[in-house]
Amino acid sequence: MRVRVAGALxxxxxxxGCASSExxxxxxxxxxxxxxxxxxxxxxxxxxxxxxxxxxxxxxxTVEDAERIVPLSGSLSEIxxxxxxxxxxxxxxxxxxxxxxxxxxxVTRNHDVSAxxxxxxxxxxxxxxxxxxxxxAMGQIRDAGIPVLVVDPAQxxxxxxxxxxxxxxxxxxxxxxKELTKRSEDRIAAVRADVPKKTDxxxxxFLYLRGSASVYLIGGKGSGATSLLEAAGAVDxxxxxGLKKDFTAITTEAxxxxxxxxILVMSKGLESVGGIDGLVKIPGVAQTPAGMDRRVxxxxxxxxxxxxxRTDAVLKSIVxxxxxxxx
Numbered sequence: 001m002r003v004r005v006a007g008a009l010x011x012x013x014x015x016x017g018c019a020s021s022e023x024x025x026x027x028x029x030x031x032x033x034x035x036x037x038x039x040x041x042x043x044x045x046x047x048x049x050x051x052x053x054x055x056x057x058x059x060x061x062t063v064e065d066a067e068r069i070v071p072l073s074g075s076l077s078e079i080x081x082x083x084x085x086x087x088x089x090x091x092x093x094x095x096x097x098x099x100x101x102x103x104x105x106x107v108t109r110n111h112d113v114s115a116x117x118x119x120x121x122x123x124x125x126x127x128x129x130x131x132x133x134x135x136x137a138m139g140q141i142r143d144a145g146i147p148v149l150v151v152d153p154a155q156x157x158x159x160x161x162x163x164x165x166x167x168x169x170x171x172x173x174x175x176x177x178k179e180l181t182k183r184s185e186d187r188i189a190a191v192r193a194d195v196p197k198k199t200d201x202x203x204x205x206f207l208y209l210r211g212s213a214s215v216y217l218i219g220g221k222g223s224g225a226t227s228l229l230e231a232a233g234a235v236d237x238x239x240x241x242g243l244k245k246d247f248t249a250i251t252t253e254a255x256x257x258x259x260x261x262x263i264l265v266m267s268k269g270l271e272s273v274g275g276i277d278g279l280v281k282i283p284g285v286a287q288t289p290a291g292m293d294r295r296v297x298x299x300x301x302x303x304x305x306x307x308x309x310r311t312d313a314v315l316k317s318i319v320x321x322x323x324x325x326x327x
Contacts, residue, residue, distance in 0.1 A: 036300070037099045038309060041180055044084030047172030056130055056150040063147050065124040066171045072113055075306040076127045076151060077101055079167045082309040083176050090121045097302035115140035127167060129153060154307035156227030160184050163308065180309060187312035188231070195233040196323050203237040204229050204297065204322070205260035205290065208247060209269035209279070216282055218254055222246035224305040225264060232318045234262075252284035260290040262322055266301040297321040 052062045069088045071077040074095030080086060081100050092104040094111065107117040115137040118126065126141055126148045142148050149170050151163055161181040168177020206219035206229070219225050219236070220243025226236040237258040238248075248254060263279070273279050276294050285291040297318055303310050 036097060036302075038078050038082045038086075040082050040084045040086065041176055041183075042084075044176045045173055047085070049172040051169060051172055053149060053166070053170045055148070056152045061147045061149045061170070063125050063149070063170050063172070068121065068123045069125050069127065069171070070107065070118055070121065070123040071096070071127040072108070072132045073127075073129045074098075074302050075154065075163070075308045076129070076167065078303075078306060078308045078310060079164055079180075080127070080171070083164075083168055083171065083173060083180060085171055085173070090123060091118065095302055097300075113137045113141075119144055119146070125149065125170065127151060127170070154305075155222070155224060157188060157231055157307065157311065158227070160188070160307050160309075160311055184309050184312065188315060191312050191315045191319060192231050195231075195319055198233060202234045202261040202322060203240070203259060203289075204232075204234045204262045204264050205237040205255070205258045205288075206264045207250065207269070207279075209265060209273050209282075211269075211272035211274065211278065216250040217247040218243065218250050218258065220245050220248055224307075227307075228305075228311075228315060228318060229264070231315055232322060234322060237261075250282060250284065252287070255284035255288050258288070260288050261293075262295040262297055263288075263290045264297045264299070264318070266304055267298045268301045270296065270298050 047066050049066060050062055050064045052060050055061045067088055068090045069080055069085070070091045071080050071089060072093050074093060074097060077089065077092055077096035078098065080089055086100055089101065089104060091107045092101045093108045094106055105117070107114050112134055113132060118141055123146055126146055128138065128148055128150050130150055130153045132138060138148065151166050152159070154163055161184065164181045164184065165174070165177040168174050168180070206223055206225035208217040208219065209215065219238045221239045223238065223246045226239050229236045237260040241258040243254065270279060273282065276296055279296065280286040280291045280294065290296070299314055299317055303314055
């Protein structure tokens, strides 16, 4: 899952009951234990409030206090914690899987927000994505007088800084937002500078898999993976092959057209189909260059498409798995 989950994918996630992985993966999709933690700034100033900020849904939102914060996505939770304000977060969305948030109460079921659960925690501020819903639940929270800030969706690396700074302004710590933006962008730039220079960029197809629900999708334009793949020196094979929708059901024809050299998957998705052995049994996969070479890049569900403070680590892992010893 990513910071901005496309509408079509969000519907799939709800049906499939998407879970997140504990840790990261090595090349070939083999899981390895790792501390799934965010790295807060070393020093964050006390929030200066009240502030009024523009919400992505067109409303001006005034934040009077930020002692009790409810971020309704894993990405927004990451930003709040990394700004150094994690001690003010009183609940989490199911996609907030990092260690510092794991003991917080969950206020979503699959990806539906429970207004009753949120309101019972008496938050000062709720942070939401454009896709957060259902609308009735969000309306209930607003009607109770709770400020709700909707943050513009993330579609690529260029959105990392603006999202961080929007959240930081709403929390009354704009200087911390600028510091975290610089740190994040500098780290991403350092990874990009270390990407091997290749004449023929590898073609990588992003597949969304949930074997338990028989959901097998290939990402196209708007899947959210294009920016990451391009930063890793690769080509988004689904988008480049002409897939206009964010996600399309996998077919032998679609895979043949995409002709990926490697396949990008979420780690739980890979696990749900039985690992690489199961992946290559999906019709059409074994006939692609990626399937023949069993070349798979696996990244933890809860961080892959977040486009936030840990995106540099995601990009670094993609580069390491994609190129291996070529660097």
